[in-house]
Amino acid sequence: MKVVLKNLTKKFPSRRGKRRGEVTAVDNFSFEIPDGKLVGLLGPSGCGKSTILNLLCGLERPTSGRIFFGEDDVTDLPAEKRGVGMVFQNYALYPHLTVLQNILFPLENLKGAEKLSRAEMRSRANEAARLVQIDELMDRKPGELSGGQQQRVAIARALVKMPRILLMDEPLSNLDARLRLQTREEIRRIQRETKITTVFVTHDQEEAMSISDVIVVMKEGVVQQIGKPQQIYDDPVNLFVAKFLGTPPINVFRGSVKDGRLWIGGEDILGVSGVSDREVYVGIRPEGLVPVPETQSDKGSGGTFPIPDGPKRRSAGKEEERIGLPPRPAQGSGTGTIPMSGLQGTFSCRLSGVEVMGREISVAAVHEASESPMIRAVISAEQKEDLTSDVIRFGVRTDKVFLFDRETERRITAVCRPLGRRE
Amino acid sequence: MEISEEKEQHYMEQHKNTGDEFKKIERSDRLRRKVLKTFTYAGLTFWALVVLFPFYWMVLTSVKSYSSYNSEYIPKLFTLSPTLQNYKEAFTAVPLAGYFLNTVIFAVVTTMLMLIVTVLAAFAFARLNFPGKHLAFTLLLSLMMIPNELVVITNYVTITNLGLRSTFTGLILPSVSSVFYIYLLKENFEQVPDQLYYAAKVDGTSDLKYLRKVLVPICRPTIVTITILKAIECWNSYVWPRLITDDEKYFLVSNGIQEIRENGFGRENIPAMMAAVVVISVPLIVLFLLFRKVIMEGVSRGGTKG
Structure with missing residues (x-):
């Protein structure tokens, strides 16, 4: 079922003595959820994502705007008549009922034409339980289940009445890391199998990226960006979105554009075109900072420095280097190809630490123009790099650099390219 | 080595x-x-x-027989000639069986009505939003500060003015609401997480159905406890029934005991009275033994359970 939200606004009235003025939780939110897709609502806590969920399921009434399920306007329908399924953050299982009774509960409340016979209910409940693989736990009480099992019961309960849409409010936040990964895949599988339009709320960008078809990034009730996960990551519209997506988070520097070059601190790190001279924020993804050995950066040539993207690409880079192809300029839009050439170490920072994470190495460094006390670069652990000197020089991958306006924090479309190759 | x-x-x-x-x-x-x-x-x-x-x-x-009881200057700690005469007397001297029945009716009806009133009131105070809710609840709570004896007098005047003296309605009506139990149950209801209410709403229940199918079963220990406490309270009540009934037809067992006591030959017939007391205590003891576990559960977690 297609879900349409039209100019949805939700204001909470001021409470006397506590807060002055009303609080706008959701501000003019318009969005169309395509049929059968899994949409991730992503944002920091307090950004209004749960309010949207509550508006969708009818627990809150919008101040203005309309909600449509398919062709039906459901804006004024109370929660009990909307026929949505919801998985709550703490699962909200009925503690006095067994798993089976919990799953049966929504069916027992069906009225009129939808009313089912006892046997039908039973078979529907069994079917839902099989789908989430809890059919052996039917006689237990929620208190006797593990967190992951409770979560599955909650999903089964939400699914059993074949809801028009399925809503999930941070359903994974109570699970441990390993279980979270597993359940995340499970949710994805169930959603694909049932093809129920699903809205998934989370503040965990990794979670949202991994399972959503479409991500909606929100901040303070306002939609920032809507798009496919990779697209948002590669092409953020503003500084907030760029900062919110990605672990470790993007490194942000105060910089400026002068004479077609991008300056951070006292260094010009990249060439830029398509933008006038101005003060900017420079966002560089951790994987866009590539440590360059001192000797090679001295030579000024890219050298044989491998890009940390696995052996295949590395050899491709080498190949390119060997036959002397010029590096392909990356398009700032992020849809360009990854430059395979070696990089010049144009950007120097003070090294402050190296964290080994097994697959990757996280390099922590300090730079005075950085917005955060620490900047991070992630490189492959296979890359045996000498990381002992005080000053580390980074090469910058142009497709991982984003420029933002200093005032509006909006993205500036610009084309970056490595330095020294313009002539 | x-x-x-x-x-x-x-x-x-x-x-x-x-x-x-x-x-x-x-x-x-x-x-x-x-x-x-x-x-x-x-x-x-x-x-x-x-x-x-x-x-x-x-x-x-x-x-002990009436005569042997009265002949013991210092009461003995045992008796060698036990008799059931007193029990016969308790039932024949006054219509104890009738009083017994009255008390059962009084206790059952009062407790049932009290339960309905308390559950609904507690639900309203805990879950619903209506103007003046906090004021109403504060007023209700402040009623707890007023000693029972004061209330008895105003109740007496009210019931008399309504012409309900010596009726079951007059007996029952003032005991139907209980501020303390409403308070206790409201606290208990509030411990149930909001999300369960929302979940029930999404699952298609009305408020009343949520109360019936989720809230009451979850708070069952507390509800059983207040039921039993109320039943005991009714069974033991003396002042109010004594005040409001002159007609023997509406006497409760407590009045009956008093009557038996005054029934001796010039002296108080203590053995007969004790026999009546034994008879009257038995139902309560049975009730307690039956629900011992639930009562203890309700008292011990009295509100901490979510």
């Missing part, structure tokens, strides 16, 4: 020593525990005797 053997022997000796030591500690610990247990049980036994003695005295007196 020799050295190592020596070492081994030494080690063994040491080991043996530590073994002995261990046994010694264990022995003394066992002794200490035994002593402690003895003292504990002795204390508990003593306390049980203190608590149970009045009951024993009650039963003992009820099986």
Whole structure:
């Protein structure tokens, strides 16, 4: 079922003595959820994502705007008549009922034409339980289940009445890391199998990226960006979105554009075109900072420095280097190809630490123009790099650099390219 | 070789020593525990005797004959000629069976009505939003500050003005609402997480259905507790029934006991009264034994359970 939200606004009235003025939780939110897709609502806590969920399921009434399920306007329908399924953050299982009774509960409340016979209910409940693989736990009480099992019961309960849409409010936040990964895949599988339009709320960008078809990034009730996960990551519209997506988070520097070059601190790190001279924020993804050995950066040539993207690409880079192809300029839009050439170490920072994470190495460094006390670069652990000197020089991958306006924090479309190759 | 053997022997000796030591500690610990247990049980036994003695005295007196009771200058702690005469007397001298029935009706009806009123009121205060909710609840709570005796007088005036003296309605009406139980249950309802309410809403229940199918079952221990407490309260109530009923038709057992007591030949007929008391106590004791577990559960977690 297609879900349409039209100019949805939700204001909470001021409470006397506590807060002055009303609080706008959701501000003019318009969005169309395509049929059968899994949409991730992503944002920091307090950004209004749960309010949207509550508006969708009818627990809150919008101040203005309309909600449509398919062709039906459901804006004024109370929660009990909307026929949505919801998985709550703490699962909200009925503690006095067994798993089976919990799953049966929504069916027992069906009225009129939808009313089912006892046997039908039973078979529907069994079917839902099989789908989430809890059919052996039917006689237990929620208190006797593990967190992951409770979560599955909650999903089964939400699914059993074949809801028009399925809503999930941070359903994974109570699970441990390993279980979270597993359940995340499970949710994805169930959603694909049932093809129920699903809205998934989370503040965990990794979670949202991994399972959503479409991500909606929100901040303070306002939609920032809507798009496919990779697209948002590669092409953020503003500084907030760029900062919110990605672990470790993007490194942000105060910089400026002068004479077609991008300056951070006292260094010009990249060439830029398509933008006038101005003060900017420079966002560089951790994987866009590539440590360059001192000797090679001295030579000024890219050298044989491998890009940390696995052996295949590395050899491709080498190949390119060997036959002397010029590096392909990356398009700032992020849809360009990854430059395979070696990089010049144009950007120097003070090294402050190296964290080994097994697959990757996280390099922590300090730079005075950085917005955060620490900047991070992630490189492959296979890359045996000498990381002992005080000053580390980074090469910058142009497709991982984003420029933002200093005032509006909006993205500036610009084309970056490595330095020294313009002539 | 020799050295190592020596070492081994030494080690063994040491080991043996530590073994002995261990046994010694264990022995003394066992002794200490035994002593402690003895003292504990002795204390508990003593306390049980203190608590149970009045009951024993009650039963003992009820099986002594009127004459032997009155002839004992210092009451004896046992009797050699038990009699059931007093029980016969209790039922024949006054219509005790009728009073008994009255009390059952009074207790059952009052408790049922009280339950309905309390559950609904607690739900309204805990879950619903209506203007003046907090004011209403504060006023209700402040009623708890007013001693019962004061309320009895105003209630008496009200019920008399309504012309409900010597009727079951007049007996029952003032006991139907209970501020404290509403408060207790409201607190209990509020402990149930909001999300369950939302979940129930999304699952398609109305407010009333949520109350019936989710809230009440979850708070069952508390509800059972207040039911039993209320039933006991009704069973034992004396002042109000005494005030509001002049007609023997509406007397409760408490009035009956008083009547039997005054029924002796110039003196108080204590054995007959005790027999009546025994008869009256039995249902309560049975009730308590039946629901012992639930009552304890309700009292011990009285509100902490979510």
